[in-house]
Amino acid sequence: MPRPIVLTEEMKQKAKNDFATMLDNTKMTNGKFSYNKSFKYEDGNVTVWITTEAYRKILALVMEFSDEVGWHATVTRDGDSEFTIDDIFVYPQEVTGSTVNTDQTEYTQWLYKLDDETFNKIRMQGHSHVNMGVSPSGVDDKHRQQILEQLDSTMFYIFMIWNKSLTVHTLVYDMARNVLYEEDDVDVRLLGDDDMDEFLADAQEKVQKSGHMKNKHKKENGEQIEIYNEYEDFENSSLFDYSPYYRGGRKWNH
Ligand SMILES: [Zn+2]
Numbered sequence: 001m002p003r004p005i006v007l008t009e010e011m012k013q014k015a016k017n018d019f020a021t022m023l024d025n026t027k028m029t030n031g032k033f034s035y036n037k038s039f040k041y042e043d044g045n046v047t048v049w050i051t052t053e054a055y056r057k058i059l060a061l062v063m064e065f066s067d068e069v070g071w072h073a074t075v076t077r078d079g080d081s082e083f084t085i086d087d088i089f090v091y092p093q094e095v096t097g098s099t100v101n102t103d104q105t106e107y108t109q110w111l112y113k114l115d116d117e118t119f120n121k122i123r124m125q126g127h128s129h130v131n132m133g134v135s136p137s138g139v140d141d142k143h144r145q146q147i148l149e150q151l152d153s154t155m156f157y158i159f160m161i162w163n164k165s166l167t168v169h170t171l172v173y174d175m176a177r178n179v180l181y182e183e184d185d186v187d188v189r190l191l192g193d194d195d196m197d198e199f200l201a202d203a204q205e206k207v208q209k210s211g212h213m214k215n216k217h218k219k220e221n222g223e224q225i226e227i228y229n230e231y232e233d234f235e236n237s238s239l240f241d242y243s244p245y246y247r248g249g250r251k252w253n254h
Pocket of ligand 1: 127128129136137140161
């Protein structure tokens with residue numbers, strides 16, 4: 001569910017009222033009192049498009065580096081709910097298997113060397129978690145907080161974490177609309193990929209889930225693994241029937 005980033009007047013008033021009511025009605029069992037409230041919006045998704053060029057660069061970085069690697073991207077906003085990652089830029093950094101650190105001086109120098117148009121469009125930080133899960137780490141949370149502090153109320157910023165399984169965790173901070181989108185709230189799509197929809201729909205029609213055959217892996221007598229196929233409701237089958245090409249009645253001409 002999308003969530004607000006800053007508390008609106010309405011939210012603040014509601015929180016104050018709730019807090020006051022709790023103060024009046026709480027019986028403390030251990031001398032402590034705490035107040036916790038979470039906010040969310042009912043619905044609404046955003047789409048993050050990635051240009052082919054940017055996607056190829058992300059893939060190259062994620063697949064080629066055996067350590068963490070971080071990058072920035074130029075992003076264009078289109079309306080309320082669409083963003084396009086145009087290009088990828090790698091900044092000076094020191095990496096280990098699980099961290100990315102920036103030398104502040106070198107990083108700042110690098111930022112200053114960017115032309116104005118590019119610099120103003122840098123609205124994304126991405127990094128790879130190599131083979132690990134893509135949930136943000138404690139360091140990622142801190143880094144995100146630092147960037148968030150620098151955003152004014154008209155801006156947006158995207159964070160992405162990838163790994164070598166090409167799993168991606170995406171966060172979009174849309175300050176202009178006061179909405180934070182995370183994971184399922186974000187559709188990540190490849191630009192120009194519309195024709196893939198048709199191709200995939202066609203493929204999905206052709207690839208049917210079969211209830212006929214199950215593979216069972218049985219561990220017996222310690223180390224021995226017995227693998228056998230179990231056919232259900234599939235007449236005229238045998239274990240050695242591996243001739244699907246001929247089932248349609250057409251043979252290749254050699
Ligand atoms: Zn990370």
